[in-house]
Amino acid sequence: MTIDPRAAGQLVDACAAAIVVLGVGLAATRSIGRAIWLVALQSALTGVAAISVGLATGAGHLVVGGLLAVGAKGVVVPFVLGSILRRSPVRQERHPLLGPRASLVTAVAIVFVASAAANGALVGASVAAGRSLPAAIATVLTGLLIIMTRRKALSLVVGLLAFENGIALTAFALTYGMPLVVELGILFDLLIAVVVAWVYARRMLDVLGSTSTDELRSLRG
Amino acid sequence: MTELLAALIVLAPTAAGAAAWFADDRRAGRLAALGFVPALAAGLLLATRVFAEGPIRAFGGLVAVDPLGAYVLALVLAVATVALAGSPGHLAHERAAGRLRPHDAGRYYALLLWFATGLATVPLLDNLGLLWVGIEATTIVSALLVGFARTPAAIEAAWKYLILGSIGIGFALLGTLLLYASSVGVLGETSDALAWTRLAAIAPRLDPGLARLAFIFALAGYGTKAGLVPFHFWLPDAHSQAPSPISALLSGAALAVALYALARFHLITVATLGPAFSSTLLVAFGLLSLATALPFIVAQGDLKRLLAYSSIEHLGLATLALGFGGHLALLGLTLHLFSHGLAKSTVFLAAGRLVAERGSRRIGRLGGSLARSPSDGRALVVAALALAGLPPSGIFVAEIAILLGGVQAGWGLAAGAAAAILALAVAGLLFHVIRVSVGSPGRPAEGPPASRRWAVLLGAPLTVVVLAGLWTPSPLAAALDQVVLVLGGGRG
Incomplete structure (x- = not known):
């Protein structure tokens, strides 16, 4: 099965745009449950972008990597995170360091800065960088914003996943993805990282009675 | 043959780990x-072959080992031997204190083996993407x-390690990606x-802008x-809360493997730019790490955190040496990483036992350790003196070589600053060593007394560290020279 390269290009652009919008949505939501599904959708779209280019160019490894990404990050990961959320008494990010409105404004500002920076950074570079690079940089930075301003363990994992989606999109924008064996390794690492995060979130619930990282402030000096 | 050796290094402990996970605790x-x-x-055997016959490749280019890789492999295996040999004693103490749940010992051994195998696999891989996968x-x-340990403090340390480590390693993936894009x-x-x-061969033709960003x-x-400071915030917590x-x-070992990855990027960047x-960046971050670790070493009240900050200091020094370049500094670096690996792993085992016996990690409450637990106390004193860089030890020789090498390579000011910091750290470490070793021993020891095997386990690596400061056998010196050649940008 192949698709027309122009249609694939438009599909990739649409995916990149949607990934950015989902990132802004992640920054603006307080509900952890909603954040899990937003980031899952974002992950799935990075996979869809890879699949569509793979089908257009006949690069089989992109299709395989994209399908696995959709399955692992779009389906398995949100179910794992959802199962912690169901046990946790806290479903909302109550007191983030930046409120939803301030986060929304910051995230939008990040998108503009990223577009400007991406256009500036690649002047003179030898690669034919794709149009999705600004979206990729914006997603990386939005992920970091979420990690820095949230306090609940699950929100941090969500931020980490958004950060990782940004890196995946960067890979795609710069080189149409890494070699398949490397992509598989990265995906495998991501899956076990989420499982380990799950283990620790459960231990936090058992030992500390909450998944708020505010409880984790004893080690100093 | 090479294929068989490489496969054994990876598969034997991985499979044994899987078996240990399900085995009952006594057999694990x-x-x-x-x-x-x-x-x-x-x-x-593989490392010896590399040093004797030159770099080897296997599995269609997936595996490639040059003298630098062989050196890191040997270092990881040496430290892993110490860690594994020290584990039964650690677990016995935990069991006696009632802190071990059923299946904990099996899982501990499984994870330890997988961790060590991951570290040993990294220097075998001829692919910077897979190298990233291995380190992650x-x-x-x-x-x-x-x-x-599942205590609140241990959970906090592990959580910080997981999150900060994942962000950090995410940046390394971006760096790998940019290098890939440039090639x-x-x-x-x-x-x-x-x-x-x-x-390394095509480096001069890489895109310089992307290569700079990648580094x-x-x-x-x-x-x-x-x-490295300022990315170190997880380290004192993780290294002090983990089982010894x-x-x-x-x-x-893990810090040295990360430095190995950085060295591979450094070599390519040097060849491109x-x-x-x-080099300037490495020297700057090395010095910053040395300077930042110093006050935390001098004013430290917790024995295991003291050792963790000492690791930041030593990795700062190693990074500095990598930045200095030149034959002498790089020779110092190879001697330094090995001596530090052996001394630090041994001192963690001794400190772990002292802390478990006394039920406190506060340096002020560990006085009289030489009288109360002679084998642990002695190991702690010898290792701490070596880590402070006092002669005779491999670390002393290495530090002198690195500092002189820095002056030779034209980094006089940086080498002078590093020398001053190291001298102050000696004073800090000596002060803590005296507090722990002498003084009133307090109540008698809890738990099983140290066995003769334990004393040998602590004594053997420290003997090597001390001997390394006096004499290097010529085959070993030749091997180190090959590593230096690779680190200096040669093909090994």
Whole structure:
């Protein structure tokens, strides 16, 4: 099965745009449950972008990597995170360091800065960088914003996943993805990282009675 | 033959780990040893072959080992031997204190083996993408070990390690990606475009802008794993909360493996952009790490955190040496990483036992350790003096070589600053050593007394560290020279 390269290009652009919008949505939501599904959708779209280019160019490894990404990050990961959320008494990010409105404004500002920076950074570079690079940089930075301003363990994992989606999109924008064996390794690492995060979130619930990282402030000096 | 050796290093301990996970607690230790010993033998044989016959390749270019890789492999296996040998004693103490749940011992051995195997696999891989995968995998496995005690403090340390480590290593992935982007133009879209053996050869043709950006991200990423300031915030927590044999592996081997990854990027960057750019960054971050660790060493009240900050200091010094370049500083670096790995892993085992016996990690409450637990106390004193850089020890010789090498290479000011910091750190460490070793021993020891095997376990690596300061056998010196040749940008 192949698709027309122009249609694939438009599909990739649409995916990149949607990934950015989902990132802004992640920054603006307080509900952890909603954040899990937003980031899952974002992950799935990075996979869809890879699949569509793979089908257009006949690069089989992109299709395989994209399908696995959709399955692992779009389906398995949100179910794992959802199962912690169901046990946790806290479903909302109550007191983030930046409120939803301030986060929304910051995230939008990040998108503009990223577009400007991406256009500036690649002047003179030898690669034919794709149009999705600004979206990729914006997603990386939005992920970091979420990690820095949230306090609940699950929100941090969500931020980490958004950060990782940004890196995946960067890979795609710069080189149409890494070699398949490397992509598989990265995906495998991501899956076990989420499982380990799950283990620790459960231990936090058992030992500390909450998944708020505010409880984790004893080690100093 | 090479294929068989490489496969043994990776597969034997991995399989033994899987078996230990499901085995009952009494058999787990023996299973672990059964899986580790073949890997150890194969690794040492492989390293010897590399030093005797030159770099080797196997599995269609997936595996490539040059003298630098062989050196790191030997270092990891040596430290892992100490950590594994120290584990039964650690677990016996935990069991006696009632802190061990059913199946904990099996899982501990399984994770320890997988962690060590991951570290040993990294220097075998001829692909910077897979090298990243390997280092990230060791981070995740070791995160499970850091929080093994399930106390609130251990969970906090493990969580910080997992999150900060993942962000850091994410930057290393960006760096890898940028390097790949700079090389696909030359090599095409194959996994060869990430092979360091190929990249070194075509480095002058890489895109300089992308290569510069790639090194910056790799420095932030692998710098996080190597505990370089300002990416080090996870390290004192993780290294002090982990079970002691795991602290030994983290401090002695995992930091060196991260520095190895950074060195591969540094070599490629030097070949692309000339030495000025990445060397200056390495010297700057090395000095910053040394300077930042100093006050935390001098004013430290917690024994295991003291050792963790000492690791930041020593990795700062090693990074500095890598930045200095030149034959003498690089020779110092090779001697330094090995001596530090052995001394630090041993001192973590001794400190772990002291802390478990006394039920406190406060340096002020550990007085009289020489009288109360002679084998642990003696090991602690010898290792701490060696780590302070006092003669005779490999670390002393290494530090002198690094500082003189820095002056030779034209980094006089940086070498002078480093010398001043190291001298102040000696004073800080000596003060803590005196507080721990002499003084009133307090109540009698709890738990089983140290066995003769334990005393040998602590004594053997320290003997090597001390001997390394007096005499280097000529085959070993020749091997170190080969490593230096690779680190200096030669093909080995």
